[in-house]
Amino acid sequence: MKSRGVVGKYQRSREPLALPMMLYGVLFVGLSLMYIIGLSLMTRGADFNAGAPFGAHNYARIFSTLYLRSLLQSLRLAFFTALFCLLIGYPFAYFMAKASPKARTWLMLLLIVPFWTNALIRIYGWKILFSATGPINQALLGLGLIARPLRLLYTDFAVQVGMIYAMLPFMVLPVYSAVERMDWAMVEASRDLGASPARAFLTVTVPMTLPGVLAGLVLTFIPSIGLFFLSDLLGGSNTMLWGNMVHNELLKSRDLPFAAALSVVLLALTGIVILVYRRMGGRAESMVF
Amino acid sequence: MPEHKVLLSLRGLRKTFDTQEALDGLDLDVFEGEFITLLGPSGCGKTTTLRIIAGLEMPTEGSVHLDGQDITHLAPEKREVNTVFQNYALFPHMNVYKNIAYGLALRGMDKSDIKRRVNEMLDLVQLEGYEKRMPSQLSGGQRQRVAIARSLILSPKLLLLDEPLGALDLQLRRQMQQELKSMQQLLCITFIYITHDQVEALPMSDRIALMRSGRFVQLDTPKGLYEQPHTAFAASFIGETNLVTARVEAIKEKEVLLNIAGFTLPCYCEDWLTPGENILLSLRAERIHLSALPVNTPCRVTGELIESHYAGGERVSLIRLMDGQVLRVRATTESEAEPELGSTVYAWWNQLSGVIVRDDRVSS
Numbered sequence: 001m002k003s004r005g006v007v008g009k010y011q012r013s014r015e016p017l018a019l020p021m022m023l024y025g026v027l028f029v030g031l032s033l034m035y036i037i038g039l040s041l042m043t044r045g046a047d048f049n050a051g052a053p054f055g056a057h058n059y060a061r062i063f064s065t066l067y068l069r070s071l072l073q074s075l076r077l078a079f080f081t082a083l084f085c086l087l088i089g090y091p092f093a094y095f096m097a098k099a100s101p102k103a104r105t106w107l108m109l110l111l112i113v114p115f116w117t118n119a120l121i122r123i124y125g126w127k128i129l130f131s132a133t134g135p136i137n138q139a140l141l142g143l144g145l146i147a148r149p150l151r152l153l154y155t156d157f158a159v160q161v162g163m164i165y166a167m168l169p170f171m172v173l174p175v176y177s178a179v180e181r182m183d184w185a186m187v188e189a190s191r192d193l194g195a196s197p198a199r200a201f202l203t204v205t206v207p208m209t210l211p212g213v214l215a216g217l218v219l220t221f222i223p224s225i226g227l228f229f230l231s232d233l234l235g236g237s238n239t240m241l242w243g244n245m246v247h248n249e250l251l252k253s254r255d256l257p258f259a260a261a262l263s264v265v266l267l268a269l270t271g272i273v274i275l276v277y278r279r280m281g282g283r284a285e286s287m288v289f
Numbered sequence: 290m291p292e293h294k295v296l297l298s299l300r301g302l303r304k305t306f307d308t309q310e311a312l313d314g315l316d317l318d319v320f321e322g323e324f325i326t327l328l329g330p331s332g333c334g335k336t337t338t339l340r341i342i343a344g345l346e347m348p349t350e351g352s353v354h355l356d357g358q359d360i361t362h363l364a365p366e367k368r369e370v371n372t373v374f375q376n377y378a379l380f381p382h383m384n385v386y387k388n389i390a391y392g393l394a395l396r397g398m399d400k401s402d403i404k405r406r407v408n409e410m411l412d413l414v415q416l417e418g419y420e421k422r423m424p425s426q427l428s429g430g431q432r433q434r435v436a437i438a439r440s441l442i443l444s445p446k447l448l449l450l451d452e453p454l455g456a457l458d459l460q461l462r463r464q465m466q467q468e469l470k471s472m473q474q475l476l477c478i479t480f481i482y483i484t485h486d487q488v489e490a491l492p493m494s495d496r497i498a499l500m501r502s503g504r505f506v507q508l509d510t511p512k513g514l515y516e517q518p519h520t521a522f523a524a525s526f527i528g529e530t531n532l533v534t535a536r537v538e539a540i541k542e543k544e545v546l547l548n549i550a551g552f553t554l555p556c557y558c559e560d561w562l563t564p565g566e567n568i569l570l571s572l573r574a575e576r577i578h579l580s581a582l583p584v585n586t587p588c589r590v591t592g593e594l595i596e597s598h599y600a601g602g603e604r605v606s607l608i609r610l611m612d613g614q615v616l617r618v619r620a621t622t623e624s625e626a627e628p629e630l631g632s633t634v635y636a637w638w639n640q641l642s643g644v645i646v647r648d649d650r651v652s653s
Contacts, residue, residue: 188345189378191365193392193439203391207382 040260050257058261074242078224081163085220089171097179111169123233126162127153158234163224171216178212218277222270242266296321296479297447302351304337311337313503324473326482326490329500335483339449343372356446371440372449377432379424385435386420392443410438430461450482466493487527499523520649524571531572531616537564550610552590556643569648574619576642579606580635581628589637594628608636
C-alpha cells in the first residue's frame with residue numbers, strides 16, 4: 001500500500017507533462033466522438049445536412065435482417081481472421097523470435113516491408129492473383145487439377161484471405177514480442193521436471209505468451225469488422241460488411257445520422273471486445289510492440 | 290559416502306560452442322549420497338557441465354553415465370536428474386502448490402497422492418500456508434525453497450544446483466547453506482552443487498572439483514584443497530594465500546631446502562623439483578606468525594613491516610622481504626603488542642604450512 005502511495009505521488013507530479021497529450025485526446029478523440037454520438041440521434045436532411053427531430057430512430061432501423069445479417073457476417077469474418085492469423089502468425093512469430101539475429105532481421109523485413117507499400121496496391125495484387133486468368137488458376141489448370149478456372153475473385157473466400165493477409169502483422173508483432181521476452185529457463189525447467197517438448201510448450205510457453213496472443217487477437221479482430229475497401233475490391237455483391245454499410249450510408253445514401261449510428265454500434269462492439277480483453281488480464285502495454 | 294558406489298560418471302567430456310572450447314575433456318566419478326561442488330570463476334565451464342548432466346546441452350565428445358546407464362543423448366525429461374536453476378525458473382503463472390506439484394502431475398499421479406507429497410515438501414522447506422501464493426509474491430529465499438521443493442518432490446537420483454544461493458543476501462545465504470546440507474543428509478540424495486564462492490563450497494561439500502578454463506584443476510576434499518593445493522591457482526582461489534617465489538637449494542630425502550630472500554629454510558618435498566630452479570611456495574596468510582623478537586624455528590624470514598590494519602578479530606600486516614616480495618599476514622588481535630611500522634619483524638610458520646605449488650598463473 002505504501003509503495004502504491006509513492007507511485008501515485010510520482011504520477012501526480014508528472015501530470016502537467018501529460019497535459020498536451022490530454023488536450024489532444026479531448027480535442028480530436030473526445031469531441032469528435034461526441035459529435036458522432038450526437039449526430040446519430042438526429043434525422044437526415046437534404047444533402048449532407050442533419051437536424052431535428054432527435055431520437056433513437058436510427059438505432060431502431062438497425063434492428064432489421066439486412067443489418068443484423070451484415071453484422072453477423074462481419075463478426076464471423078473477423079473471428080476467422082483472428083483465428084487464422086493466430087494459426088499462421090504464432091508459429092511465424094515463434095520461429096522468428098528463436099531464429100538467429102540475422103535470420104530474424106530478414107523475417108522482420110519480410111513482414112514489415114509490404115507495410116511500406118500502399119494497402120490498396122497490395123489488394124490489387126491479390127485481385128491479379130485471384131482473377132480467372134491469374135497465376136493461381138493458371139497453375140491449377142496447368143497441373144490438370146481443374147478443368148475450368150475457379151471463381152476466386154469477388155467471393156467471401158477472397159475477402160477472407162485478403163483480410164488474413166492484411167491483419168497478419170498485427171498478430172505476429174505482439175506474439176513475437178511476447179516470445180522474444182520469454183525466459184527460456186522456464187521451458188528448460190519444465191523439461192527437467194519431466195515434460196516432453198509438446199507438454200512444455202502447452203503448459204509453459206503458451207501461458208507465458210498468452211498476453212501477446214490476446215493482444216494479437218484483439219488487434220486483428222477489431223479492424224476486421226470495420227475494413228471496407230477490402231470487401232469492396234475483393235468481395236462479391238453480397239459481401240456486405242459493417243464497414244461497407246457505414247461507407248455506403250455516408251457516401252452513397254448520404255444519410256449522415258444513420259452512418260453515425262452504425263459507427264456507434266461498431267464502437268460499442270470494439271469497447272466490449274476490449275473490456276473482455278481487460279477482464280482476461282490483457283494489458284494495453286501488450287499491444288504495443 | 291556410504292559404500293562408494295559410483296552414481297554418475299563423466300568420461301572425456303568435451304564441449305565447443307562455435308569455436309569456443311567450453312569443456313576440455315572432463316572425467317569425474319560422483320559417488321552415491323555425495324555432496325560434490327563444482328567450484329570455479331565464471332566462464333570456467335561449470336554451468337555447461339551441469340547442463341550436460343541435466344540433458345539441456347549435448348556434449349561435443351565424451352559420455353555421461355548415470356547408475357551404469359549411458360544417458361549422454363537421453364532427453365532431459367527422461368533422466369532421473371533434477372535441477373535447481375540459477376534464478377529459480379519458477380513458473381510465474383502457477384502458484385506455489387502448482388509449481389511444486391508440476392512434476393508429479395506430469396507423471397499422472399493421483400490427485401490425493403500429489404496433495405500429500407506436496408504437503409510433505411512444503412513441510413520440509415518450511416513453506417506451509419504458502420500454497421496459494423504466486424512466485425511474484427515471494428521473497429528470494431522463499432522462491433529458492435519452492436525451487437528446491439519442486440525438484441526434490443520427484444526424488445531424483447541426483448540433484449543439480451546451479452548457484453542456488455547466488456541471489457540471496459549474505460545472512461540468508463549462510464542459513465540456506467545449512468538447510469541445504471541437512472536436507473541432503475536427511476534425504477540421502479546426491480547433490481552436485483555449483484558455485485564460484487569458495488566460502489560456500491568449503492563447509493558444505495564432501496568433495497570439491499575446482500575448475501578453470503574447462504578443466505578440473507584439482508578434485509579433492511575441502512581440507513585437501515585448502516591444505517594441499519596442487520597449483521598456484523588452487524591455492525589463491527581458495528582462502529587467502531601468499532605465493533612466494535623461492536629457489537631450490539638442495540633436495541634431501543623427504544624435504545627440500547629453499548632460499549627465500551636470502552633465508553634458507555626447509556619445506557616438504559615434491560618429487561618434480563630440481564636444484565637451482567625457482568618454485569612457488571603457497572603460504573596461507575593466517576598461518577604466518579609475526580614477532581618482534583627472533584623465534585627459534587627453521588621456517589623463518591625477516592622483513593620490514595610496511596603496513597598494518599586492525600580488522601576486528603584479526604590484524605592484517607604486510608611484510609616486505611629483502612628481495613622486495615611482500616607477505617600478507619593475518620594474525621589474531623589478542624596476541625601481544627604490535628610492532629611499529631618500519632621496524633624489522635620475524636615472520637615464521639610451521640613447516641607443514643608451506644606448500645610447494647605448480648605455477649599455473651596466466652602470464653599477462
